[in-house]
Amino acid sequence: MADDDWGAAAADKLSSLAVAPEKPSKGRGMGRGLTIGPSAPVKPGPMGDAPSTEPEDKELTASDASLLNKILHQKLVTSKADIEVQHKDPKSPLYSVKSFEALHLKPELLKGIYGMGFSFPSKIQESALPALLADPPANMIAQSQSGTGKTAAFVCCMLSRVDASLRYPQCICISPTFELALQTGEVIKKMAKYMAGVSLRMAVRGERVGREEKVEDQIVVGTPGTLLDWCLRFKAIDMQKIRVFVLDEADVMISQQGHQDQSIRLRRALSRDCQLLLFSATYDQAVMTFAQTVIPDPIVIRLRREEESLDNIKQFYISCRSDGEKFDAITNIYGTISIGQSMIFCRTRKAADWLAKEMMAQGHAVAMLTGELEMSQRYSIIERFRDGKEKVLITTNLSARGLDIEQVTIVINYDLPTDKTNTEPDYETYLHRIGRTGRFGKNGIAINFVDGHRTMEILQKIQIHFNKEILKLDASDVDEIEKINE
Known part of the structure; x- marks a missing residue:
């Protein structure tokens, strides 16, 4: 032919x-x-109310995730596994x-x-x-x-x-x-x-x-x-x-x-x-x-599974009573320690959109990846992030699942990953998320936001599953924040 x-x-x-x-x-x-x-990056839409807890993002299909990963990995990824x-x-x-x-x-x-x-x-x-x-x-x-x-x-x-x-x-x-x-x-x-x-x-x-x-x-x-x-x-x-x-x-x-x-x-x-x-x-x-x-x-x-990579990743959690406290914690972290590139995972598109606007208003170079984007838009956003044109990638739980993005020094779980019922932890997604940092033997940082009794139970199950302690972090204490980067 x-x-x-x-x-x-x-x-x-x-x-x-x-x-x-x-x-x-x-x-x-x-x-x-x-x-x-080339394709122009997608910018967040107009400012809305505080983020909702209702899921509203479209899931990235298995075939789309696989295709995007094949396109992104045009060069062989070095693996020590x-x-x-x-x-x-x-x-x-x-x-x-x-x-x-x-x-x-x-x-x-x-x-x-x-x-x-x-x-x-x-x-x-x-x-x-x-x-x-x-x-x-x-x-x-x-x-x-x-x-x-x-x-x-x-x-x-x-x-x-x-x-x-x-x-x-x-x-x-x-x-x-x-x-x-x-x-x-x-x-x-x-x-x-x-x-x-x-x-x-x-x-x-x-x-x-x-x-x-x-x-x-x-x-x-x-x-x-x-x-x-x-x-x-x-x-x-x-x-x-x-x-x-x-x-x-x-x-x-x-x-x-x-x-x-x-x-x-x-x-x-x-x-x-x-x-x-x-x-x-x-x-x-x-x-x-x-x-x-x-x-x-x-x-x-x-x-072999990547649990070994957890040894290089410091895991913390921060107690937050509201989305406002979550944003204050992010502000304190980014204002205190030196961060190369980072990823922030949200459960809904509305939360991701709200957070992206708030961070851009503070002068951060932010990209946002959500499920409604076309493949060309997703590709362009990730390419820009890989090239360092944006330092922060905010993405939703569903659209990020299955994507393999490297060169990240800190991961923030704005919302912890859960199953479809939103009652049990999604262990594979958690491992995949924090595995974006701590690559190739380098040290990485993962920070989880806990906003209630139910979320704390999910975090405790994650600790038990991976047999790794997740330490509490006081985001209002500058000295304590500085220590996580040592």
């Missing part, structure tokens, strides 16, 4: 994301590159590599990897790639957050298994959404840049195959519904010839109604010796149940 065939469809769909197509590459069928265009490896065969030849040369890759594939800026394998790649490339092929479930190199790992596996002389599909990758499929296609295009004769076909909405057509491209990336039609309805792809079958973004996949069943139907059409791979950013029970349905006898590789 030529660049212009699916590139036009991509450009139409992604125009709302401020994504502009690059010039097509000369190689046949390897897709069209995508770059992010240990890898946990589980496999049922104790004689498995699983080992770790420290260089791509040790994998004995095809020279043209190695050239493509270096051309992407990868000089050495990431943590997840060190353990995953030897197992992915071993013979006989091993099935795998791999988990780590965006930016750690999961996509590059399974793309490397697919390109290693492909025979360019055979003009039929040999590798299939399923992504849950159109946009995520395009992101994977972009990685394939870059890594296969020097692999003559290897081509990519995008099986996404808007792309069609004729009833008598047989797909000739060796790699097919698409969404479950379209791939189901191409493979089982139109018989354009012979599933018995597929060597590698990848389920990407499994955590997003299972959140999309119908995608699980479609993926399982495709998997059942494969030959027994097809290599099955599942990649996910999370490792909860829903993901594992789905994975065990699809992937038999897998090697399981995941980054």
Whole structure:
């Protein structure tokens, strides 16, 4: 499939994301590159009353969060987290590599990897790639957050298994959404840049195959519904010839109604010796149940949980009787200690909007991220924050969930994260929030506002869950505030 065939469809769909197509590459069928265009930051609206306690922000969907993280992590994120490896065969030849040369890759594939800026394998790649490339092929479930190199790992596996002389599909990758499929296609295009004769076909909405057509491209990336039609309805792809079958973004996949069943139907059409791979950013029970349905006898590789990072983060709480006292506490903190960049998490859009206006009135450079923003606006805001153009990022509980933003020295929980009933702590969100600070072994600070008996109970449950004491801080005592930064 030529660049212009699916590139036009991509450009139409992604125009709302401020994504502009690059010039097509000369190689046949390897897709069209995508770059992010500028978009003006969104400023808070007119001043309103004091913030309400009623939730009113739209949730950032799993697919949107995943896409935004893929866009933000265009460069590999360095991680010191240990890898946990589980496999049922104790004689498995699983080992770790420290260089791509040790994998004995095809020279043209190695050239493509270096051309992407990868000089050495990431943590997840060190353990995953030897197992992915071993013979006989091993099935795998791999988990780590965006930016750690999961996509590059399974793309490397697919390109290693492909025979360019055979003009039929040999590798299939399923992504849950159109946009995520395009992101994977972009990685394939870059890594296969020097692999003559290897081509990519995008099986996404808007792309069609004729009833008598047989797909000739060796790699097919698409969404479950379209791939189901191409493979089982139109018989354009012979599933018995597929060597590698990848389920990407499994955590997003299972959140999309119908995608699980479609993926399982495709998997059942494969030959027994097809290599099955599942990649996910999370490792909860829903993901594992789905994975065990699809992937038999897998090697399981995941980054260990980030609880260890709590050792580098000083956690405090401040008792506040009102939103006014919360704002006074913020004023005292920012006026007393030196803060590089910070994030403040609110439960509602109205609270975030009110706080942003109050802080801007005091001269703070503030950005606000809430759920009603378009993807291009979210991207622009986070890019500006990463570039240091704004020092404070105020965001809502729902819109921030799942986003991975680094280079923060202090996190403030204006409202503690709770579940949908607003009665129990959301431990994963709490860990994710305060994990935005204390990165790479540096010290970080997390401050929680407690505004009543119920909130104190939630804080106590958080302490018990993580087995970490959260110290009380008197925000009116300048000397005490100064000590938290020592």
